[in-house]
Amino acid sequence: MVLEGGDAEDIAVQLRRKYHDESHKRFLCRERDYEAERRKAAAMETLIEILAKAAVDELLREQERGSGDLDAEQGGPAQNCHRN
Numbered sequence: 001m002v003l004e005g006g007d008a009e010d011i012a013v014q015l016r017r018k019y020h021d022e023s024h025k026r027f028l029c030r031e032r033d034y035e036a037e038r039r040k041a042a043a044m045e046t047l048i049e050i051l052a053k054a055a056v057d058e059l060l061r062e063q064e065r066g067s068g069d070l071d072a073e074q075g076g077p078a079q080n081c082h083r084n
Contacts, residue, residue, distance in 0.1 A: 005011040 005014060
């Protein structure tokens, strides 16, 4: 039987309702789901890789934009540069 609840007290109440006499011992236990932990770790690694790649790509784009601005300030070739 699987019980779900907001907290341990909620589950304890459900157990008391289900097994209301003294012949039943009530206890709560928790089992680790190792496969779920492995899936979560793999998903976190993938997310970190995606975020790191996006950060590097954005940094490279900013550097490319910055180098174009630097060329314009130094009188070098720059696109979309208008001087008055």
